[in-house]
Amino acid sequence: MKFLLYFGFYAAIILSALQVIVSRHDARYLFVELQSQLKVQDELNEQWGRLQLEYGTWAVNDRIEEYARTKLNMKEPMHGLVVLIK
Numbered sequence: 001m002k003f004l005l006y007f008g009f010y011a012a013i014i015l016s017a018l019q020v021i022v023s024r025h026d027a028r029y030l031f032v033e034l035q036s037q038l039k040v041q042d043e044l045n046e047q048w049g050r051l052q053l054e055y056g057t058w059a060v061n062d063r064i065e066e067y068a069r070t071k072l073n074m075k076e077p078m079h080g081l082v083v084l085i086k
Contacts, residue, residue: 057063068074
């Protein structure tokens with residue numbers, strides 16, 4: 001009877017030790033995955049910053065006017081044809 005009790009304790013100790021090993025392995029794997037995702041996040045933030053700068057460049061009035069003249073073939077209206085409405 002004592003032998004079965006000791007055997008049960010040893011089995012429980014071994015199983016819990018194996019569970020600790022598995023959980024440590026999972027934690028290391030998840031940490032590596034977290035670091036990978038943080039790197040991707042940093043790259044996306046950098047790309048977002050570049051897009052914000054490009055958007056700011058495109059929003060400059062001179063750039064818009066140049067685009068309207070060259071690509072859209074738009075011209076400034078003559079002053080006599082402009083009517084202001086309040």
